Amino acid sequence: MEILDVDHNFFLILMACVVASAAGFTGLSMTRDLSAKPELQKKAAIALAAVALGGGIWAMHFVAMLGLQLPILFYYDAAITLVSALVAILIVGAALIILHFAERTPTTITLAGVIVGVGILVMHYIGMAGLELCRAIYTPIGVTLSSVVAIGLCVLAFWIAYGKRTNRNIVFGTLCFAFAVCSVHFLAMATTNFVAVPSGAEFGPSMSNETLALGVIFFSFVIFGACLWVSVTYLITPQTPTPPDSKPEPIARLQIPCERDGGKVFIAPGDVSFVRADGHYTQVYTDKERLFCTWPVTEATKRLLPVGFLQTHRSYLVNPERVLRFERTKDKGRCVFSGDDLPPAPVSRSKLKAIQDALASQVGAIRAT
Numbered sequence: 001m002e003i004l005d006v007d008h009n010f011f012l013i014l015m016a017c018v019v020a021s022a023a024g025f026t027g028l029s030m031t032r033d034l035s036a037k038p039e040l041q042k043k044a045a046i047a048l049a050a051v052a053l054g055g056g057i058w059a060m061h062f063v064a065m066l067g068l069q070l071p072i073l074f075y076y077d078a079a080i081t082l083v084s085a086l087v088a089i090l091i092v093g094a095a096l097i098i099l100h101f102a103e104r105t106p107t108t109i110t111l112a113g114v115i116v117g118v119g120i121l122v123m124h125y126i127g128m129a130g131l132e133l134c135r136a137i138y139t140p141i142g143v144t145l146s147s148v149v150a151i152g153l154c155v156l157a158f159w160i161a162y163g164k165r166t167n168r169n170i171v172f173g174t175l176c177f178a179f180a181v182c183s184v185h186f187l188a189m190a191t192t193n194f195v196a197v198p199s200g201a202e203f204g205p206s207m208s209n210e211t212l213a214l215g216v217i218f219f220s221f222v223i224f225g226a227c228l229w230v231s232v233t234y235l236i237t238p239q240t241p242t243p244p245d246s247k248p249e250p251i252a253r254l255q256i257p258c259e260r261d262g263g264k265v266f267i268a269p270g271d272v273s274f275v276r277a278d279g280h281y282t283q284v285y286t287d288k289e290r291l292f293c294t295w296p297v298t299e300a301t302k303r304l305l306p307v308g309f310l311q312t313h314r315s316y317l318v319n320p321e322r323v324l325r326f327e328r329t330k331d332k333g334r335c336v337f338s339g340d341d342l343p344p345a346p347v348s349r350s351k352l353k354a355i356q357d358a359l360a361s362q363v364g365a366i367r368a369t
Contacts, residue, residue, distance in 0.1 A: 004070050004134065004194045012067030016060045017182050019220050022227040023056015024177035027092075028161045028170050029230040033294075034100055039262040046096045048226075053096075053116070053177075054089030056223055057123050060181050062216045064189075065127070066209060072134060072196050078207040080130035084123050091119030099162060104279060109162050113155030116177075120150045120184050128192075132206055135197045142191025146184045153180030164280045254307060256300075258284050258291035267291065269307050273322040273337045274345045275300050277315035287322075287339040312347040312355050326359045328352060335359070 030049040034042045062081070095112040102108050124146075128136045153176050161173025255266035256275075267284060276283045277297035284291045293300070300317055309317045312335060324338045326347075333347035333355065347355050 002195065004072065004196060006194060007069040008064075009067035009069060012063055013186075016064035016067070016185070017178060019063055019223060020056055020060040020181040021174060021178040023052050023059065023223050024157075024174040024181075025171070026223060026227045026230055027053030027056065028173055028177070030226075031096065031100065032170070038264070042100065046100055047093065050089050050093030050096055052223060052226055054092035054119065054123075055085060055219055057088045057092070057120050057181050058085040058127070059216055059219050059223060061124055061127050061185055062212060063220065064185050066213055066216065068189075070134060070194060074134045075132040075206040075208055076212055077130040077132055078205045080126065081207065081212070084126040084130065087126060088119055088123035091122065092116055095119070095158075099158070104162065109158050110155055112162075113158040114151050116158070117147075117151030117154035117180065120154065120181055121147055124184055124188060133197065134194050137193045137195060138188070139191045139193075142188050145191075146188040149187060150180055150184040153177075153183065254303060256284055256293060257295070258293050260289075260291055265291070269304060269309070269319065270321070272319050273339060273342055274319060274335070275304065275309070275317040276345075285339075285342055287337075287342070310355060310358055312345055312351055314348070316345045318345050318355075320359055323359055326356055328356065 027049040030045050030052060034045055061084075092115075095115040098108050098115070099112045157173045157176035157180060160169050160176060163169065254269055256269060256272065258265050258267050267286065271286050273285045273287060275293070275297070276285065278292075280296055282293045282295050282297055282300050284293045295303070297315060297317070301311060304317050305311065308320065310320055312318050312333075318335050322337055323335045325336050327334050327336060327344075328347075331349045331352070333349075333352045334344040335347060335355075336344045
């Protein structure tokens, strides 16, 4: 079979990259601060983010394909083209569900990045399978290189965007995501050859470039509209919820916002044994349960130290009234609690003496061993 000459429209290539960037920014921004929102709103935001990210992968691919110039007339199978979009949205949705409904750890962040990278690859090759009157011929080096780049860059994008949920990290994560989507497409296309085949529609109705362009333009407008909307929220939503010069909340009214079974609950500081940093958030331990809290450890420190908590470690805040005993072995220390299932809280070496003295002065005499 004769290999066809291939050329590309540079303007459409550039627009494809812009679409990928807008989709990445929109999808990653829609999932900000979800832990503090009601369950239904959280699910709706994840669904919209999946449409933005997965649909953006699809739109980027076909904007670039509109710029593909071959010496023959070719069409697309409408059904396969639709399937490629749905697959991308569902795979990205699965990654977002893992990130927002499972405990966010290095493993889950990496897994989500891998899943999205695989989603980009699956979408690309399903979309290419929809070509009619011509067929793509791939090379092992192209498939391998695009796979490594897709997964690697998506893992990096999610580590940046979800390692610490700041506006700056979301922007950097957006750039990595857009680069991943564009790199996969153009690396794969650079090593792909095309040959003419005498075949018409096989799976679904045929669709011309003009019809495809209408669909892609419509979806791109939706993405850019959503991008504009989330951009406005960056301007009107403060990054820090509590002004630096604000006064601490009165002790009698202080409540710690937590999540239990998908719902929001408020815990009194007196019911808390200790608080542990967990990435950009914290875990709150009571005698019977562990709860997720949206406060970062800096916010928890600012609010809980005035009500009597002790910072035993840069990642731990301890309620001294809940400490059963303080244990010290050479340059190591820990606070042990009365709850049977509660792990001890470590005490850093620089705080050993201060914590031991503070606990010893508590009414009820904490025994040091």
